[in-house]
Amino acid sequence: MIKKQKKYIYIFIILALIFNIKVMYVYASGDTSGGGNDSLDLGGGNGKGNSFCKTKHWYNPRYNYTLTSYTRLQWSIYDMYGNDIINGTKIAEYDAVKAGTWIGVNATETISANYTLTDVTATESFYGFTCRYTRDTGECESSQKTTCAEYGISGECLNGKPSDVSNCCKWNWKCTKYKTETITKSGEISKCEGEDSIDAKCKEMKPSGYNYKNGDYTSDEITRNVDGSELNNIKNTIKDKLCDAITNYVSSNSSKVLKYSSDDIYPSNASNTIISEGSGIEGKCESESGKKYQNYEYVQPQVCINIKTSKVTYGRKCNDDEFTIENGIAKDGNKYWHYFVPLNIKSTDNLYLQLVSDSDSNNYSNKICKSIMKKKTDAGEDYRAYISPADETITFTGDYETDIAKLGNKGKCKASISINIPIEQKFYNEIDENGTKKFKGFNFYYEPIDISNPFPNGLTQSSLWYEWLNDKSGEKLDISDSFSKKTYEINVNNLYAIRQYNSDYTDWSTMSLNGKNSFIDDYDITRYTNDFYPLGCGAKNSDASNKILYIKECTTNKYTGGITGGSG
Amino acid sequence: MKWSFASVGLILIGIFGIIIILLFNEITVSNEQDYYTLKEATEAAMIESIDITYYRLTGEIKMSQEKFVENFTRRFTETSTFGQGNYKIEYYQISETPPKVSLRIIDETNSYNIYTFKSDIGSTQAKIVNELSAILDVYK
Numbered sequence: 266m267i268k269k270q271k272k273y274i275y276i277f278i279i280l281a282l283i284f285n286i287k288v289m290y291v292y293a294s295g296d297t298s299g300g301g302n303d304s305l306d307l308g309g310g311n312g313k314g315n316s317f318c319k320t321k322h323w324y325n326p327r328y329n330y331t332l333t334s335y336t337r338l339q340w341s342i343y344d345m346y347g348n349d350i351i352n353g354t355k356i357a358e359y360d361a362v363k364a365g366t367w368i369g370v371n372a373t374e375t376i377s378a379n380y381t382l383t384d385v386t387a388t389e390s391f392y393g394f395t396c397r398y399t400r401d402t403g404e405c406e407s408s409q410k411t412t413c414a415e416y417g418i419s420g421e422c423l424n425g426k427p428s429d430v431s432n433c434c435k436w437n438w439k440c441t442k443y444k445t446e447t448i449t450k451s452g453e454i455s456k457c458e459g460e461d462s463i464d465a466k467c468k469e470m471k472p473s474g475y476n477y478k479n480g481d482y483t484s485d486e487i488t489r490n491v492d493g494s495e496l497n498n499i500k501n502t503i504k505d506k507l508c509d510a511i512t513n514y515v516s517s518n519s520s521k522v523l524k525y526s527s528d529d530i531y532p533s534n535a536s537n538t539i540i541s542e543g544s545g546i547e548g549k550c551e552s553e554s555g556k557k558y559q560n561y562e563y564v565q566p567q568v569c570i571n572i573k574t575s576k577v578t579y580g581r582k583c584n585d586d587e588f589t590i591e592n593g594i595a596k597d598g599n600k601y602w603h604y605f606v607p608l609n610i611k612s613t614d615n616l617y618l619q620l621v622s623d624s625d626s627n628n629y630s631n632k633i634c635k636s637i638m639k640k641k642t643d644a645g646e647d648y649r650a651y652i653s654p655a656d657e658t659i660t661f662t663g664d665y666e667t668d669i670a671k672l673g674n675k676g677k678c679k680a681s682i683s684i685n686i687p688i689e690q691k692f693y694n695e696i697d698e699n700g701t702k703k704f705k706g707f708n709f710y711y712e713p714i715d716i717s718n719p720f721p722n723g724l725t726q727s728s729l730w731y732e733w734l735n736d737k738s739g740e741k742l743d744i745s746d747s748f749s750k751k752t753y754e755i756n757v758n759n760l761y762a763i764r765q766y767n768s769d770y771t772d773w774s775t776m777s778l779n780g781k782n783s784f785i786d787d788y789d790i791t792r793y794t795n796d797f798y799p800l801g802c803g804a805k806n807s808d809a810s811n812k813i814l815y816i817k818e819c820t821t822n823k824y825t826g827g828i829t830g831g832s833g
Numbered sequence: 834m835k836w837s838f839a840s841v842g843l844i845l846i847g848i849f850g851i852i853i854i855l856l857f858n859e860i861t862v863s864n865e866q867d868y869y870t871l872k873e874a875t876e877a878a879m880i881e882s883i884d885i886t887y888y889r890l891t892g893e894i895k896m897s898q899e900k901f902v903e904n905f906t907r908r909f910t911e912t913s914t915f916g917q918g919n920y921k922i923e924y925y926q927i928s929e930t931p932p933k934v935s936l937r938i939i940d941e942t943n944s945y946n947i948y949t950f951k952s953d954i955g956s957t958q959a960k961i962v963n964e965l966s967a968i969l970d971v972y973k
Contacts, residue, residue, distance in 0.1 A: 345892060365885075366892040575885040588886075605889060692888065694972060709883075709894055711876035713967045716935065729894055729931040729970050742928050747935035747966050753902050753924035760920075763910040770881045770904050782899035790902060797898040801886035803930045805893050813891050 324491060326499050328385040330507060334378035334514055338620055338682045343369030345813050347595040351684070354650055361687040362616070365608030367814070368686065369593055369601030370565075372620050374541070377558035378511035379548075387491040387499045396467035398475035500552055508550035508557070515546055515557045539563050563620070564592065565602040572801045573773040577605040586778070588801060588816050603814070611702045612690040621653055621681035628655045634678035638665060652678040716747045755790040763788060776800060779824035792828050799823055867963045870912050871938050875967050878904035879932055883969075887930075894969060896932035905936070932969040937962060 341349045342356065347369065350360040362368055471477045491499065541561040548557040568590040569583035570576070583589040590603045606616055629637070634652060641648035642665045649661050655677040661668045672678075693704040709729070714720070724731045733741055757763065766788070768774070775784045780799045785792055798807065802819030809815045882901040888894060902924055909922065925935040940961040 363892045365889050367889065570886060570889060572886050575889050577889070588890075608885070608889070691892070691971065691973070692885075707880060707883075708973065709880070709969045709971045711879055711967055712970055713872065713965060714933075716966045719966075719968070724970075727971060727973055730968065733931060742926075742933070744926075744933070744966070747926040748937070748964065749925070751923055751925055752898075752927055753922075755906060755922050757906075757910055757920040757922060760910045760913055763907055766907060770877070770907070773900065775903065776897065776900060780897060780899055782903050784903040784906075785899060788906070790906065798887075798895070798929055800884060800897065801890060803884070803887050803891065803893060803895045805891040805930075806887070816890065 323391070324387045324389050324499055325488075326385060326387040326503060328503055329383045330503075331381045332378065332507070332510065333380070334376075334511070336680055337375040337377070338372075338680055339375070340370060340372040340620060340682065340684075341595070341597070341599060341601070342618075342684065342686065343371070343593075343595045343599075343601050345369075347593065347597075349595065349597060354646075354684070356684065356686050358687050361612075361689040362606055363692075364606055364610045364612075364688050364690045365692050367590075367603045367605045369595060370604050370618075371595065371599040371601040372539075372563040374561040374563070375558060376515045376561070377548075377556065378514045379554065379556035380507040380511055380550075381554045382500070382504060382507060383553065385496065385500050385503065387496055388488050389491050389495075390486055390488045396470065396477065398471055398477050497552075504550060504552055504555070508555050511550075511555065511557045512546060515548075515559045539565055562600070564600075565604075568603050568605075570605070570801070572778055573776065575608075588818055590814070590816075593814065606686075606688065608692055609704070610688050610690070611704075612688050612695060613702050614688065615685040616688055617683065617685055619653065619681055619683035621679050621683075628677040628679055631672065631674060631676055634672060634676065635669060637678070638668065638672075650683050651681065653681040653683075655679050714744070716744050719744050750793075752794040753785070753790055753792055755788070773800075777824075778818070779822045781824045781826065795824055795826060795828055797824065867938055867940050867961060868965075870909060871936075871963050871965050872967075874905050874908035874912060875934060875936070875965055878908055879934060879967065879969055883932075884929075893930060894932060894971070895930040896928075896969065898927045898929050901927065901934060905934075909938070926966075933966070935964070935966040937964040 340351075342351050344350050344360065344362070345366065350356050350368075352360075356362075468477050541563050544560040544562075546557055546559045549555060550557070565579055567580055567582060569578050569581070569587040570590060571578075571587050573586060578587075592600050592602050595601055604618075610616060629652065637652055638648045641651065647663055648665075648668075649663055654661060654672065659671050659676065661671070690702075691708050694706045694708045695702045696705045697703075720730065720734055724734050728734075766784075775782050775787075777783070778800055780797045780802075784790075798804075799819055799822035802816060802822070805813045806816050807819035809817075878901050879896055881904050882896045882898075884895045884897050884900075905924075906922060909920070913920065919941040921939040921941060923937040923939070925937065927934050940963075
């Protein structure tokens with residue numbers, strides 16, 4: 266019975282999750298209440314290491330309790346400048362992320378559980394026991410022999426039943442008279458009362474003149490009310506059990522995983538490489554209430570980008586041709602890791618990110634799942650932002666009736682949050698063809714300029730040169746002075762030599778990470794300058810004070826070698 | 834007799850004129866060829882030299898300076914029609930971000946010496962020189 270009750274406690278905790286969903290996080294909460302007689306296991310056994318005895322003595326607590334638990338999944342998405350770009354449950358179109366670039370992801374989960382304990386009363390049950398004693402009362406009259414025999418005395422009493430045993434024993438018959446005594450425990454109970462101890466107690470309590478009849482006793486259950494410090498001890502025991510329950514719940518709920526739309530080229534699915542870092546269980550348990558919680562942060566420990574191919578990989582140590590992308594700190598102080606958006610995603614294809622529970626034991630029941638779906642539908646929200654089917658072969662459509670049918674009467678759900686991130690394609694040139702977007706070349710173009718008046722018609726704000734055009738600092742690039750300083754020079758006397766160099770133009774194998782090209786040295790091109798950035802580096806990421814992702818290799822990789830020609 | 838000399842004179846003048854026309858035709862054709870080679874090679878080399886890693890990290894367009902020099906040199910030499918050409922390619926101001934190049938092509942394959950009647954001045958060499966400054970910009 267007690268074990269069964271214990272099992273119910275944990276089942277209640279898990280099954281009683283009722284959701285209250287807030288903006289951009291899942292707040293999954295539930296509560297259950299209970300109480301009554303013997304609702305908690307207070308221990309058992311014969312006193313070996315337990316404060317209470319169940320065999321011969323036990324407490325019957327009565328109490329009311331409420332257990333509440335919730336799981337909150339939350340994330341923030343940051344732009345390159347550390348601004349949180351989630352507005353409500355969406356990312357605004359004007360915060361669209363450039364295809365190929367990155368977003369900062371801070372994903373956390375809070376597991377919390379608490380209890381309240383009220384109306385604690387208790388009774389104590391134990392066995393009182395009756396000992397049997399005997400004494401020699403002399404001989405009985407013959408008329409009383411029968412009566413004595415009824416009392417199990419050897420000999421004969423032939424003349425009727427005596428008024429009491431003492432009368433019986435006035436006669437010469439050697440009768441044995443017995444006396445009963447009830448021993449009621451009192452005072453503090455510190456150990457179980459086993460049969461041996463009862464036997465010893467009976468011997469100890471033997472009345473004068475009587476002989477204890479060894480092992481001859483009976484027992485009855487006796488109940489009394491408990492109060493004072495004894496009741497406080499019981500409260501503490503119940504509190505400890507409730508505290509254990511919420512602590513176990515908080516510590517056992519982790520292992521979430523981030524999923525997102527994968528791409529064959531950029532980058533591969535990173536879901537298996539995300540790890541959770543628990544903050545440790547916090548909170549406290551007091552006599553009438555308690556709360557325990559733990560925060561988990563889901564992080565990507567390693568993000569690497571190949572400097573020459575720009576391919577991004579997650580979850581392994583970066584090699585020599587890769588930059589290690591360190592976690593960043595957002596403006597709000599949160600730590601985030603970098604997720605690189607596929608480069609070839611079209612602006613019509615939103616990037617779908619989802620954070621979902623990866624633990625089957627934490628699946629929500631069919632009833633709770635449907636409850637969430639209805640609640641969110643009634644509120645005009647898309648429940649897919651908060652839950653997803655536990656069965657991954659099922660995909661919710663967002664239509665309530667359709668999805669309820671899909672879920673059936675047995676389908677379960679996982680807690681999840683998801684978001685669609687609007688994308689703007691700035692690398693490839695998109696054209697509309699029969700209502701669909703297609704790539705046609707790059708989004709940038711070549712244009713010859715007159716160095717004395719490079720932009721006679723002005724520039725739009727999206728132009729790469731807009732900032733230059735409006736730079737009044739006087740330190741900007743002097744285009745009018747374009748031909749004053751030679752930077753490289755080659756005399757091509759034999760075209761065939763260079764033509765024999767057979768390599769794809771997009772092959773960057775001759776490039777060193779510091780931006781230096783061995784082709785220039787190999788084909789006698791005179792270099793008059795060493796003023797260029799390492800690969801992957803530029804003004805935006807070479808300075809730790811810059812607001813965009815700083816790469817320390819952009820400083821350490823800088824080419825400082827000599828030039829091969831004069832001043833030019 | 835007089836008409837005979839006149840005819841010969843006309844023929845000589847015609848031949849001289851044709852020579853002049855052919856000369857300038859070659860100069861202009863070479864010049865035009867060099868210019869378009871320059872333009873096309875520059876455009877291709879600039880786009881091929883985009884540092885995609887930098888774009889992925891910052892969202893900004895950057896061109897690798899040394900990659901551009903390699904690609905332009907290769908492209909220009911591979912598209913020149915004169916097998917044993919004698920060119921000088923001079924690179925000047927190259928901006929990686931925003932991308933901009935300035936360069937000069939000196940075609941020494943088709944240079945001409947122009948002599949004056951004053952021997953103390955000597956000859957003046959006329960070379961076909963093309964120079965170009967170009968940028969990359971974005972459509973939107």
